[in-house]
Amino acid sequence: MTTEMPTIMGTDLRTPQAAEAADAARRQSGEPSGLRPRPAPEGMKRLFVKTWGCQMNVYDSGRMADVLAPLGYAPAETAEGADMVILNTCHIREKAAEKLFSELGRLRAAKQAKEAAGGRMVLAVAGCVAQAEGAEITARAPYVDIVLGPQGYHRLPEMVARATRAAGAVIETDFPAEQKFDHLPEASAPQGPIAFLTIQEGCDKFCSFCVVPYTRGAEYSRPAAAVIAEARRLVAQGAREIALLGQNVNAWHGEGTDGATWNLARLLHALAEIPDLARLRYTTSHPRDMDEALIAAHGAIPQLMPFLHLPVQSGSDRVLRAMNRGHTADAFRRIADRLRAARADLALSSDFIAGHPGETAQDHAATLKLIEEIGFAQAFSFKYSPRPGTPAATAPLQVPEAEKDRRLHEIQSLLRDQQERFNRSREGIRCDILVTGLGRHPGQVAARSPWLQPVHAEAPAALIGQVVACEITEAHPNSLAARILGGAAGDHPREEKAAA
Ligand code: 5AD
Numbered sequence: 001m002t003t004e005m006p007t008i009m010g011t012d013l014r015t016p017q018a019a020e021a022a023d024a025a026r027r028q029s030g031e032p033s034g035l036r037p038r039p040a041p042e043g044m045k046r047l048f049v050k051t052w053g054c055q056m057n058v059y060d061s062g063r064m065a066d067v068l069a070p071l072g073y074a075p076a077e078t079a080e081g082a083d084m085v086i087l088n089t090c091h092i093r094e095k096a097a098e099k100l101f102s103e104l105g106r107l108r109a110a111k112q113a114k115e116a117a118g119g120r121m122v123l124a125v126a127g128c129v130a131q132a133e134g135a136e137i138t139a140r141a142p143y144v145d146i147v148l149g150p151q152g153y154h155r156l157p158e159m160v161a162r163a164t165r166a167a168g169a170v171i172e173t174d175f176p177a178e179q180k181f182d183h184l185p186e187a188s189a190p191q192g193p194i195a196f197l198t199i200q201e202g203c204d205k206f207c208s209f210c211v212v213p214y215t216r217g218a219e220y221s222r223p224a225a226a227v228i229a230e231a232r233r234l235v236a237q238g239a240r241e242i243a244l245l246g247q248n249v250n251a252w253h254g255e256g257t258d259g260a261t262w263n264l265a266r267l268l269h270a271l272a273e274i275p276d277l278a279r280l281r282y283t284t285s286h287p288r289d290m291d292e293a294l295i296a297a298h299g300a301i302p303q304l305m306p307f308l309h310l311p312v313q314s315g316s317d318r319v320l321r322a323m324n325r326g327h328t329a330d331a332f333r334r335i336a337d338r339l340r341a342a343r344a345d346l347a348l349s350s351d352f353i354a355g356h357p358g359e360t361a362q363d364h365a366a367t368l369k370l371i372e373e374i375g376f377a378q379a380f381s382f383k384y385s386p387r388p389g390t391p392a393a394t395a396p397l398q399v400p401e402a403e404k405d406r407r408l409h410e411i412q413s414l415l416r417d418q419q420e421r422f423n424r425s426r427e428g429i430r431c432d433i434l435v436t437g438l439g440r441h442p443g444q445v446a447a448r449s450p451w452l453q454p455v456h457a458e459a460p461a462a463l464i465g466q467v468v469a470c471e472i473t474e475a476h477p478n479s480l481a482a483r484i485l486g487g488a489a490g491d492h493p494r495e496e497k498a499a500a
């Protein structure tokens with residue numbers, strides 16, 4: 001498959017319920033996702049949030065809605081007629097700014113219509129594009145009322161108040177992350193059986209190709225006590241699985257509840273003590289931060305699911321050096337071996353970039369070799385695309401587009417085969433699944449396997465929110481079918497092949 005947009009294969013942590021397929025299609029097309037809408041109660045103001053990008057942005061959109069709820073804003077289904085519209089942007093993908101400006105063009109008409117009818121629509125641009133291109137936004141779209149970076153969300157109520165008075169736009173893009181987390185209210189809207197919890201933000205690693213260090217700022221870890229309190233709240237609201245989020249989540253090193261500095265392994269052990277929290281995951285990690293304690297945690301914490309997204313980007317040491325990744329291909333191989341030694345059924349996912357500047361045919365062959373050797377359960381692969389302001393954008397030896405397309409195609413067909421093989425290898429296996437919601441067909445439920453695959457099974461809706469034992473009956477390219485086994489999870493030996 002050759003495409004201008006980075007192409008995404010398989011499933012990821014972004015979709016808690018049965019909407020995986022729709023969401024994957026949305027992400028393939030670069031379409032944004034809306035906040036789960038609920039009808040606005042009588043007399044409330046209507047808030048529409050449109051979200052592009054990663055799960056951290058989805059989380060942030062939820063928190064912005066939380067922060068605005070006390071001001072009387074309730075989620076709306078469409079931007080038309082809304083009292084406030086927030087576009088929560090992502091800069092990591094190509095053409096982020098163009099997509100934003102075309103969306104703004106559409107919203108301008110909706111805003112004018114509302115104003116012609118005597119109303120008011122506050123228009124806000126948030127997220128990484130706001131951070132990086134605040135001045136450009138206010139120059140090109142002067143009808144935007146608020147521009148705020150990812151660290152300014154706790155200031156939204158004040159900014160909304162100022163915007164409703166101000167003539168020009170209110171711009172806030174320079175707050176440290178500590179303030180954001182200290183000042184955001186407790187999350188209010190239940191997220192469902194699978195919940196997301198941001199524990200870390202930002203990145204100091206400066207990979208040659210990446211905008212995150214410039215848009216999300218320096219690494220910041222939330223204190224353990226705040227994370228544990230939020231996790232307990234999520235569980236009380238019905239979460240059975242929590243995915244810890246961070247751009248560099250395994251670099252988390254926060255203040256522990258004992259005053260000492262904890263690492264992620266220590267935090268995971270503490271979270272595993274929360275009753276009724278059946279499953280834990282964390283994403284996205286960097287190979288450089290996979291320390292011994294974290295690898296050992298995969299063997300020691302049963303709640304930690306046997307699936308890890310660990311981007312490697314390339315299998316060539318030369319390219320990894322040019323990317324400033326700080327690890328070699330062999331270092332990645334050793335981490336994979338140690339993880340599998342700690343937990344035999346651990347499956348790996350990764351990110352790959354095809355055609356980074358300077359990448360030769362030999363380097364590309366080394367990436368294919370690494371993929372062959374490791375064997376991934378799923379992965380995301382992207383054609384290198386220059387991001388202004390990053391070192392790789394102006395590096396010599398840019399790879400021609402057609403060659404990048406060819407290499408991406410090779411990487412993707414290998415990864416697609418591996419994903420299908422991995423899914424087929426689950427057929428006949430008995431494992432626990434978390435039932436997350438209703439399935440697409442009547443009488444079906446949607447669930448998650450330990451390896452993050454969407455699963456569907458015939459079962460009553462009463463099972464939603466429960467971890468139940470099942471036997472995988474059939475594998476599809478992007479999902480599994482299962483038969484629910486009677487009894488509680490744990491009654492059946494895990495991963496046992498069913499009798500033929
Ligand atoms: N070009 C292509 N892919 C990129 N990614 C980040 N920046 C770029 C870029 N400039 C990919 C990396 C990263 C994932 C989130 O997006 O693989 O791990």
Ligand code: SF4
Pocket residue numbers: 203204205206207210211212213247248286
């Ligand atoms: Fe970007 Fe590299 Fe930081 Fe990941 S580790 S967010 S790819 S700079």
